Amino acid sequence: MALTESVAQFPQALSIAGSDSGGGAGMQADLKTIQERHVFAATVLVAITAQNTLGVQDAFALPTTLIDEQFASLAADLAIKACKTGMLADVERVKAVVANLKRYNFGPLTVDPVMIAKGGAPLLSEAAVSTVRDELIPLATVLTPNLPEAEALTGLTITTDQQMHQAAEQLQTLGAANVIVKGGHEANPELANDYVLLADGRSFWLSSPRIKTHNTHGTGDTLSACITAELAKGADVETAIRIGKAYVSATIAQGIVVGHGHGPLNHWAQIHEGDAHEI
Numbered sequence: 677m678a679l680t681e682s683v684a685q686f687p688q689a690l691s692i693a694g695s696d697s698g699g700g701a702g703m704q705a706d707l708k709t710i711q712e713r714h715v716f717a718a719t720v721l722v723a724i725t726a727q728n729t730l731g732v733q734d735a736f737a738l739p740t741t742l743i744d745e746q747f748a749s750l751a752a753d754l755a756i757k758a759c760k761t762g763m764l765a766d767v768e769r770v771k772a773v774v775a776n777l778k779r780y781n782f783g784p785l786t787v788d789p790v791m792i793a794k795g796g797a798p799l800l801s802e803a804a805v806s807t808v809r810d811e812l813i814p815l816a817t818v819l820t821p822n823l824p825e826a827e828a829l830t831g832l833t834i835t836t837d838q839q840m841h842q843a844a845e846q847l848q849t850l851g852a853a854n855v856i857v858k859g860g861h862e863a864n865p866e867l868a869n870d871y872v873l874l875a876d877g878r879s880f881w882l883s884s885p886r887i888k889t890h891n892t893h894g895t896g897d898t899l900s901a902c903i904t905a906e907l908a909k910g911a912d913v914e915t916a917i918r919i920g921k922a923y924v925s926a927t928i929a930q931g932i933v934v935g936h937g938h939g940p941l942n943h944w945a946q947i948h949e950g951d952a953h954e955i
């Protein structure tokens with residue numbers, strides 16, 4: 677059945693990820709973010725975790741047949757304009773997601789190469805890192821690794837600005853069109869500096885003040901989801917990345933307190949016109 681023009685008009689985005697029962701990260705963070713950015717959010721659930729602000733207690737990866745069926749169901753009815761990946765669990769699930777992304781046109785893809793939870797629990801098997809690098813990254817319109825993820829994907833040790841440049845360039849040679857290497861794990865006590873390398877060769881830094889808080893659970897999911905939402909609305913990649921950075925900064929600055937560990941962001945946070953261009 678062909679999609680009608682009216683169905684295709686409202687911006688729709690897709691989160692392909694794992695569930696966080698604590699609500700702060702994973703698919704739950706994606707849904708809250710995409711909704712807050714005034715985009716309709718759909719989901720393909722890859723894995724389920726028993727998780728809270730203290731850590732991940734258990735995880736279960738869904739059968740690949742069910743992953744396939746979720747993709748087919750969405751393709752038959754919705755008009756997805758942009759999509760993102762998060763927790764993909766293991767080699768088998770990464771390969772299933774890659775196959776479906778090649779099968780269906782769900783618009784530009786943002787890849788958040790989720791590997792380790794905030795509390796330290798692994799969310800991607802070691803064997804699957806090479807599958808992400810070799811099969812998923814070449815499909816990425818935007819790739820958003822943090823420093824440990826960039827190190828795992830490139831084999832580099834990243835402690836300086838120049839090494840962040842080098843990592844971004846190497847990740848781009850793997851096939852990612854645009855790369856943002858997130859500097860939240862770097863040692864700078866005053867600023868969180870992210871390095872952006874665009875497909876056209878332009879590059880720039882995005883900086884925001886560090887805020888002393890433990891409530892940063894789900895920052896990577898939130899950034900990639902916000903970028904995806906903006907792309908679904910038709911924004912260019914640079915604008916989407918700048919809005920994503922501004923939104924994540926606001927979710928930390930306008931924080932809330934939930935749980936006893938690494939608490940979640942405030943997904944109700946508001947950014948004002950011009951915020952994205954001031955970072």
